[in-house]
Amino acid sequence: MNKIPWDPSKRKRMADYHPNQRDEIRRKYLIWRPNQPDIDFPYREFGKKKNRRRFNADWYDDYAYCLEYNEKEHKAYCLCCYLFRDNIKDSHHGHDAFIVEGFNSWNKPKRSVTHVGNRNSFHNRALKDCEDLLKDQSISAAMHRKSEIEKNEHLIRLNAAIDVCRYLLHQGQPFRGHNESKDSKNKGNYRELMDYTIKQNDVVAKAFKNAPENNQLLSPTIQRDITECFAKEILSYVMEEIGNGAFSLLVDECRDVSNKEQMAVVLRYVDICALVQEKFVGVVHVEETTASYLKSCIDLLFSQLGLNIKQVRGQGYDGASNMSGEFNGLQAKIMSENNSAYYIHCFAHKLNLVVVAITKKIFDVGDFFDMVSVLLNVVGASCKRKDQLREHHQEEVRKAIVCGEISTRTGLNQELSFQRPDVESTKRELEKLRTNERWDSLMRKVYCFCEKHDIPVLDMEDAYVNPKKPRQKTSINNEHYYRVDCFFAVLDLLGEEFNDRFNEAKLLKLAKHYPDDFNHKDMVTLEHELGLYIDNILHDTRFSILEKIGDLAKLMVDTRKHLSYPLVYRLVKLALTLPVATATVERCFSAMKIVKNALRNKIGDDYLSHSLICFVEKGLLDEITNEVIVDRFHKMKDRRGKNEM
Incomplete structure (x- = not known):
């Protein structure tokens, strides 16, 4: 104006x-x-x-x-x-x-x-x-001629609406009710909570009593607008943290309760405090699951968020062909535009594939898992058997806590991401299991388990009897069968699968190829800077007790060494930016089952995405002040009762 x-x-x-x-x-x-x-x-x-x-x-x-x-x-x-x-x-x-x-x-x-x-x-x-x-x-x-009193009352009503929306978004609860009329016994969470607020606060009650019918701030449109304001503020904070820096893209697909295919998008980056962050930025309804369509949806989302595909330094998906395809998959299409956006197969899915491969190659292991599956089906089909199993399990857990076998602690399943696995150490541990000491230790645990549950103990020196052909004699004893034919065979296949699926050489190769981040001059300077950096931290006792690369990055920032060795810190950040697992994306789908349930299955795509962002990133939701939401709410459109500041 x-x-x-x-x-x-x-x-x-x-x-x-x-x-x-x-x-x-x-x-x-x-x-x-x-x-x-x-x-x-x-x-x-x-x-x-x-x-x-x-x-x-x-x-x-x-x-x-x-x-x-x-x-x-x-x-x-x-x-x-x-x-x-x-x-x-x-x-x-x-x-x-x-x-x-x-x-x-x-x-x-x-x-x-x-x-x-x-x-x-x-x-x-x-x-x-x-x-x-x-x-x-x-x-x-x-x-525009409203008095200051009327404007203040409008602000009181708006702040009350924002507080109610914040609470419902934080809890992932629906807003609407089946019948929201004045005579209804249950008007829905939003109106019921607003009525409770009015009863508890005389100032709010007076503001609503004096409000015109067309400025009550109770309509579904107002609820969606406030939700959008919260979501936009959260995204604005995340985009400000990323800025022009590098990030990794984590994507997965899942079908919601209304049979819509939803694509969840998470961005992994290192913030200004050198902490790894994985932030959920929304779900996108995808009508097709082809790589080309998914790529177009990601491009559209990036344009809305103000991000550039050139900023991507890693891609994390499961092993589906439309995602991980080397030639026509989503990762290949992104790599064609940005050769620094390296694809990392989710380590959790890799570990699962290791177990699947072993069950296919060793029949006894496969039979064991088949038996467990049958047992689960038998117990799961009966409520009575499930209750008995639950009671028995609770008793076992109580005894284990008393004797110190297990400890109680919250948050064990809420890690931000898996620690990057040390494959070589894992393979060395597998080799140690072949020794006589480890075998004897395992057998003692087996004997203890059998005695505890009244299971007959086999004599390991007796001849092995094939349960499928009991009359046929074998030339081996029980110890040879279980140790060599079963235990060692599993260890051999584990080592083979680890070598195939967790190739350390490939991971090291990734760290050497960042042409967009290190030009030729930077590479020459980096070599010299690394020498100075290593010599410096070897004489600094604060760096002697580090366990993870994330601890190294944080300590570099705390000691301001990231300013003295900027190229080294840039390399550390890139290593931390690479994705490890898609656990955060999976948790977003778990959240979607709470937000969009059978009674709320007609929620719109944009409203679903905004609600999920607020529910998943509730830490950021709680930090947003009402004043910020009021300002964004008024700027969205020309509204009745808009406060002229």
């Missing part, structure tokens, strides 16, 4: 402004008054005799309410007709000189009288519209 020009020559046509802004702009011009400069008006020659005439300043007095003079073009205009030219139809006067081209025929002063015309003329109708506008006869203008 402060940028609208006063000079008639620089004004846009009123029809070019947004319809919701036109009355406000017209009122602004009328308050400013017409542009009537007091200058030495230049002469202009007319006719063959070249009679000299110029603008007469006395005309300002005759038409003080509308006549304007343009110093640049030296022409006269009518302000009233300019303001309402497009509102008055069926009049050729809407295009005369006083409105469009400007009037400069100073030798014909009577033209101004012709322009004004009779009482039904274009000019007089425009003048009447100006007077009505200044009398505040529009709804919008009437709202």
